Amino acid sequence: MNTLIKDVLAVLPDGSTKKTNIAIENDKISAVGDVPADFTADNIIDGKNKLAVPGFVNTHTHVSMTLLRSYADDMKLMDWLENKIWPIEAKMKKDDIYWGAMLGIAEMIKTGTTTFADMYGDMEKVAEAVEETGIRAILSRGMIGVAPNGQDALQENCTLFEEYNNAADGRITVMFGPHAPYTCPPKFLKQVMEKAQKYNAEIHIHLAETKGEVDDCIKQYGMTPMALMEDVGIFDLGVLAAHCVHLTDEDIAIMKKHNVRVAHNPGSNLKLASGIAPVGKLLEAGVCVGLGTDGTSSNNNLDMLEEINLAALIHKVQRLDPLMVPAAEALKMGTAYGAKAVGLSDIGELKSGMKADITLVNMQGTQWTPCYDAVSLLVYSANASMVDTVLVNGKILLEKGKLTTIDEEKVIFEVNKSAKKLTGRALLNE
Amino acid sequence: MNTLIKDVLAVLPDGSTKKTNIAIENDKISAVGDVPADFTADNIIDGKNKLAVPGFVNTHTHVSMTLLRSYADDMKLMDWLENKIWPIEAKMKKDDIYWGAMLGIAEMIKTGTTTFADMYGDMEKVAEAVEETGIRAILSRGMIGVAPNGQDALQENCTLFEEYNNAADGRITVMFGPHAPYTCPPKFLKQVMEKAQKYNAEIHIHLAETKGEVDDCIKQYGMTPMALMEDVGIFDLGVLAAHCVHLTDEDIAIMKKHNVRVAHNPGSNLKLASGIAPVGKLLEAGVCVGLGTDGTSSNNNLDMLEEINLAALIHKVQRLDPLMVPAAEALKMGTAYGAKAVGLSDIGELKSGMKADITLVNMQGTQWTPCYDAVSLLVYSANASMVDTVLVNGKILLEKGKLTTIDEEKVIFEVNKSAKKLTGRALLNE
Numbered sequence: 023m024n025t026l027i028k029d030v031l032a033v034l035p036d037g038s039t040k041k042t043n044i045a046i047e048n049d050k051i052s053a054v055g056d057v058p059a060d061f062t063a064d065n066i067i068d069g070k071n072k073l074a075v076p077g078f079v080n081t082h083t084h085v086s087m088t089l090l091r092s093y094a095d096d097m098k099l100m101d102w103l104e105n106k107i108w109p110i111e112a113k114m115k116k117d118d119i120y121w122g123a124m125l126g127i128a129e130m131i132k133t134g135t136t137t138f139a140d141m142y143g144d145m146e147k148v149a150e151a152v153e154e155t156g157i158r159a160i161l162s163r164g165m166i167g168v169a170p171n172g173q174d175a176l177q178e179n180c181t182l183f184e185e186y187n188n189a190a191d192g193r194i195t196v197m198f199g200p201h202a203p204y205t206c207p208p209k210f211l212k213q214v215m216e217k218a219q220k221y222n223a224e225i226h227i228h229l230a231e232t233k234g235e236v237d238d239c240i241k242q243y244g245m246t247p248m249a250l251m252e253d254v255g256i257f258d259l260g261v262l263a264a265h266c267v268h269l270t271d272e273d274i275a276i277m278k279k280h281n282v283r284v285a286h287n288p289g290s291n292l293k294l295a296s297g298i299a300p301v302g303k304l305l306e307a308g309v310c311v312g313l314g315t316d317g318t319s320s321n322n323n324l325d326m327l328e329e330i331n332l333a334a335l336i337h338k339v340q341r342l343d344p345l346m347v348p349a350a351e352a353l354k355m356g357t358a359y360g361a362k363a364v365g366l367s368d369i370g371e372l373k374s375g376m377k378a379d380i381t382l383v384n385m386q387g388t389q390w391t392p393c394y395d396a397v398s399l400l401v402y403s404a405n406a407s408m409v410d411t412v413l414v415n416g417k418i419l420l421e422k423g424k425l426t427t428i429d430e431e432k433v434i435f436e437v438n439k440s441a442k443k444l445t446g447r448a449l450l451n452e
Numbered sequence: 453m454n455t456l457i458k459d460v461l462a463v464l465p466d467g468s469t470k471k472t473n474i475a476i477e478n479d480k481i482s483a484v485g486d487v488p489a490d491f492t493a494d495n496i497i498d499g500k501n502k503l504a505v506p507g508f509v510n511t512h513t514h515v516s517m518t519l520l521r522s523y524a525d526d527m528k529l530m531d532w533l534e535n536k537i538w539p540i541e542a543k544m545k546k547d548d549i550y551w552g553a554m555l556g557i558a559e560m561i562k563t564g565t566t567t568f569a570d571m572y573g574d575m576e577k578v579a580e581a582v583e584e585t586g587i588r589a590i591l592s593r594g595m596i597g598v599a600p601n602g603q604d605a606l607q608e609n610c611t612l613f614e615e616y617n618n619a620a621d622g623r624i625t626v627m628f629g630p631h632a633p634y635t636c637p638p639k640f641l642k643q644v645m646e647k648a649q650k651y652n653a654e655i656h657i658h659l660a661e662t663k664g665e666v667d668d669c670i671k672q673y674g675m676t677p678m679a680l681m682e683d684v685g686i687f688d689l690g691v692l693a694a695h696c697v698h699l700t701d702e703d704i705a706i707m708k709k710h711n712v713r714v715a716h717n718p719g720s721n722l723k724l725a726s727g728i729a730p731v732g733k734l735l736e737a738g739v740c741v742g743l744g745t746d747g748t749s750s751n752n753n754l755d756m757l758e759e760i761n762l763a764a765l766i767h768k769v770q771r772l773d774p775l776m777v778p779a780a781e782a783l784k785m786g787t788a789y790g791a792k793a794v795g796l797s798d799i800g801e802l803k804s805g806m807k808a809d810i811t812l813v814n815m816q817g818t819q820w821t822p823c824y825d826a827v828s829l830l831v832y833s834a835n836a837s838m839v840d841t842v843l844v845n846g847k848i849l850l851e852k853g854k855l856t857t858i859d860e861e862k863v864i865f866e867v868n869k870s871a872k873k874l875t876g877r878a879l880l881n882e
Contacts, residue, residue: 031880039880071881091833092825096778129818233772292765293832295774322832323819328761335722336766342663344725348526385881388559389753391864392871393881395522402723402752403521407837434821441822450461450469451501451815451823 023048023064025416026057030069030382031396033076035358035371037350039396044074046378049191049415054372065418071386072410073396075353076370077136077379078326079360082226082264082285082314084142084164086122088129089114089441091318099232099294107319110444118444119144121436123151126324128428131157133325133406134381136414139262139285139314139364141199141226143175145182153190156419156427158379160262160364161186162199162226167210176214183221191415195365196221197262202228203247204235208254215256224260224365227251230273231265232296248273248282257282262363264314266304267297274300274307283310283363286355288332290316301337302346312363313356327406330356334401349401378416384408453478453494455846456487460499460812461826463506465788465801467780469826474504476808479621479845484802495848501816502840503826505783506800507566507809508756509790512656512694512715512744514572514594516552518559519544519871521748529662529724537749540874548874549574551866553581556754558858561587563755563836564811566844569692569715569744569794571629571656573605575612583620586849586857588809590692590794591616592629592656597640606644613651621845625795626651627692632658633677634665638684645686654690654795657681660703661695662726678703678712687712692793694744695720696734697727704730704737713740713793716785718762720746731767732776742793743786757836760786764831779831808846814838 027044032054034040045053045061052058087107094106114122119142130138139160140148152159163179166172179198187196198218200206206214206227218225230236230247239247248269251257257280264285266277277284286299304311313329315321334352338344347355361370369379385393389403412420419427438449457474462484464470475483475491482488517537524536544552549572560568569590570578582589593609596602609628617626628648630636636644636657648655660666660677669677678699681687687710694715696707707714716729734741743759745751764782768774777785791800799809815823819833842850849857868879 041880089822091822092828093822095825095828095832096775098774102774125818125821132818289765292769293774295768295772295776297772298769318833322828325819325833325835328835331758332765335719335762338725339722339728342725342727344528344532344723345526346725388555388562388860388864389755390881391555391867392519392521392523393879394871394875394877395525396880398522398525398752402525403748403755405755405758405835405837407835430818434818437821441824445824447824449823450471450826451820 023416024062025065025067026063027067027069027074027380030072030074031385032074032372033353033397035373037354037397044372044380046416049377051372051374051376051378053374067411069382071384072382073385073400074372075381075383075400076357076372077381077412077414078134078356079312079364079370080130080135080138080314080324080326081262081312081360081363082287082316083126083138083140083324084317085126085138085140085148086119086142087317087319088126088324089118089122089437089444091322093319093445095322113444116144116147118440120147120151121433121440123148124428124433125437126318127151127155127157128425128430128433129324131155131412131419131425132409133327134383134409134412135324135326136379136381136412137364137366137369139226146185149182149186149189149194152194154427156414156417158193158369158414160195160197162197164199164201165206165214166201167206172210176217180217183223187223193415197224197226199226203239203250211254211256215259218259224262225256226262227264229263229266230268233268236268246270246273248276252276252280260365262365265291265296265299267291267299269300274303274309277309278307283312285314285363286311286333287314287316288336289329290320294320298336298340301333302341310359310362311355312360325406326356327404330401349398352401353397378413380413381409382411384410453846454492455495455497456493457497457499457504457810460502460504461815462504462802463783463827465803467784467827474802474810476846479807481802481804481806481808483804497841499812501814502812503815503830504802505811505813505830506787506802507811507842507844508564508786509742509794509800510560510565510568510744510754510756511692511742511790511793512717512746513556513568513570513754514747515556515568515570515578516549516572517747517749518556518754519548519552519867519874521752523749523875525752543874546574546577548870550577550581551863551870553578554858554863555867556748557581557585557587558855558860558863559754561585561842561849561855562839563757564813564839564842565754565756566809566811566842567794567796567799569656576615579612579616579619579624582624584857586844586847588623588799588844590625590627592627594629594631595636595644596631597636602640606647610647613653623845627654627656629656633669633680641684641686645689648689654692655686656692657694659693659696660698663698666698676700676703678706682706682710690795692795695726695729697721697729699730704733704739707739708737713742715744715793716741716763717744717746718759718766720750724750728766728770731763732771740789740792741785742790755836756786757834760831779828782831783827808843810843811839812841814840
């Protein structure tokens with residue numbers, strides 16, 4: 023199946039834009055620019071007045087938590103977890119996990135995201151949803167080492183790897199998901215590492231999210247979480263580290279040395295009042311920083327364009343420097359850097375040889391007028407409802423704003439049913 | 453003309469929501485709740501699956517600068533002003549001002565804003581645009597006291613007041629717009645005050661936007677900008693103060709004492725790296741804080757829902773307190789507090805007797821699922837493209853997302869023509 027995106031304004035790997043054509047052969051981009059003479063398109067997408075960007079890469083979420091969106095907001099972290107989130111999570115069944123994942127994936131495709139990295143329980147249900155919907159995902163079984171089911175969770179992560187790594191035409195990658203140093207002591211982490219090494223799998227973990235966590239770690243181990251992780255040796259496996267808000271300069275040096283890749287979640291870090299990650303310093307040190315939404319309970323959406331916008335805004339004021347994280351850099355954090363962060367070398371840029379994971383944004387209307395700089399407008403002015411078309415592996419998942427692989431009405435119906443059953447509360451838009 | 457909004461989920465003045473009806477007689481809300489027995493509707497709007505909020509109040513912008521959107525971003529302030537913004541502004545003609553205003557007003561109505569406070573030159577062209585489009589506005593002639601045209605500008609502000617205050621069925625209020633203490637020395641401010649007093653008009657001014665401005669003021673006058681303004685006596689007239697980023701506790705006490713109302717512009721303050729205003733402290737002190745977008749050159753849109761979202765996020769992290777500025781408080785900043793900030797007592801809440809300035813947001817789709825808390829979802833999950841219907845003074849200005857008083861295509865065509873003429877640069881979406 024060959025597809026041609028014709029006369030589109032494309033964001034090139036260097037951040038510049040060019041009116042051009044994108045030729046797609048099966049699941050790959052075969053050309054950006056001059057279309058090969060022997061290329062015949064089975065399908066032509068009119069790119070007029072559209073901006074083509076690499077599909078957004080959401081480097082950190084808990085997609086099934088989309089079920090809990092707006093259930094509890096504006097609360098203190100432990101009050102929120104202990105009295106609201108955990109009691110409901112304890113009641114979730116496999117079907118709830120599946121429909122939560124379907125809702126989150128529907129939202130991500132509609133808002134231009136083509137890849138997401140997830141950590142949760144019952145991940146085979148998330149894998150099923152990924153397989154069915156056509157999105158790309160990096161899945162890990164969230165493991166709490168100190169919980170009674172720690173060993174079962176580790177075994178489930180192994181099973182997930184065996185059954186789903188490289189499945190769905192290569193769209194699924196499986197990582198190991200020890201939750202965090204404060205829930206997974208070194209002994210458990212070593213067990214995780216042993217299994218991950220056996221499968222040659224990487225690690226997805228929360229690190230240094232709150233000041234309290236860092237203080238506790240220093241009290242308990244005499245080291246920051248980052249130094250503790252280096253000591254345990256987990257960075258040798260390849261690590262995607264979520265949050266990384268509270269870091270010393272030594273922490274940043276450790277991260278650079280071991281190529282720790284960051285999933286920066288600006289929306290969640292602001293909403294939970296965790297802090298502002300030192301992204302300026304990380305980028306200057308050459309650390310790879312991608313962007314994530316975190317779960318919808320702490321965001322409350324999976325809209326990567328909002329995270330890109332926040333990344334471009336908050337680090338300017340943190341350093342009182344308007345040149346920090348310009349629009350094109352923020353967009354790279356949401357695309358090319360995100361791809362590196364989740365360990366994929368064949369997505370994240372629009373160029374020949376890459377997988378055809380592409381998002382087209384409608385550039386018409388007041389927020390795009392006048393249009394001197396399309397990347398600036400995408401990052402600072404547009405919103406995700408302007409996403410028009412989304413392709414993953416060369417297959418169209420969104421066409422003129424409509425999902426092609428998901429029955430959105432059915433998903434919303436099933437999610438509402440699950441949500442009411444779990445919480446016993448009525449919904450306001452039914 | 454009587455309108456009934458039927459079966460709508462309305463945000464009430466206390467921040468709670470209720471499924472109800474809103475009855476509108478001519479330009480006023482006559483009932484929220486039980487519709488009077490003798491009420492006959494000429495027009496019924498189906499409120500099913502819609503959230504009714506008071507129309508957003510944009511307390512600070514320079515609407516005609518919408519012409520310069522995306523012309524120059526991610527630059528240092530003086531480099532940006534001296535080399536990009538001012539040279540183009542110097543070339544702007546009355547027609548450019550008009551079309552820039554039309555574009556900005558079109559965008560504001562489409563994104564749910566029903567009132568805006570503006571400061572710029574050639575304001576009679578902005579007033580014309582307000583009159584034609586049906587939006588509500590608080591207009592002031594921006595005056596640079598140290599500029600050669602300072603006295604002319606003051607005269608223009610007087611003329612603007614005489615011709616347009618309370619015009620357009622009362623939709624236009626005129627204030628006086630001395631730009632800032634660093635461009636308007638005390639002597640000039642006294643001249644402005646004398647004229648404003650004569651007309652019983654209020655003042656719209658930029659105050660304490662950057663640290664440099666505050667430091668310079670202390671160096672020159674031995675006082676902060678806030679203390680200097682108290683000394684000059686300008687607060688006796690009623691003041692809408694834009695930005696107020698860098699404040700001492702004494703400044704906040706002065707503001708409370710004189711009921712200085714704040715136009716807080718989170719997006720602009722972040723993008724220009726001005727800083728984060730101490731909104732937590734201001735609200736705790738009982739100072740009225742509304743929200744504004746500032747001009748699109750420093751934003752880059754006029755989307756008040758984004759400002760409401762930012763206001764709910766950035767003050768949590770500034771104080772490391774997740775309870776700061778909860779969703780309902782942020783929404784009030786964008787509505788009821790904004791109305792007080794611009795000096796209007798008959799807008800900003802959905803209750804009997806208020807002007808019928810109402811925004812209806814579509815609550816269907818993934819970002820609204822599940823819906824336990826509509827205010828949380830509006831503030832943390834929705835985007836402005838979900839605005840469906842907008843009324844000002846009881847008249848529908850937006851219906852199912854379509855503008856009723858503005859030819860959007862023509863506006864975009866004329867703006868693009870103006871933009872190309874002014875900058876000599878091609879546009880990317882034509």
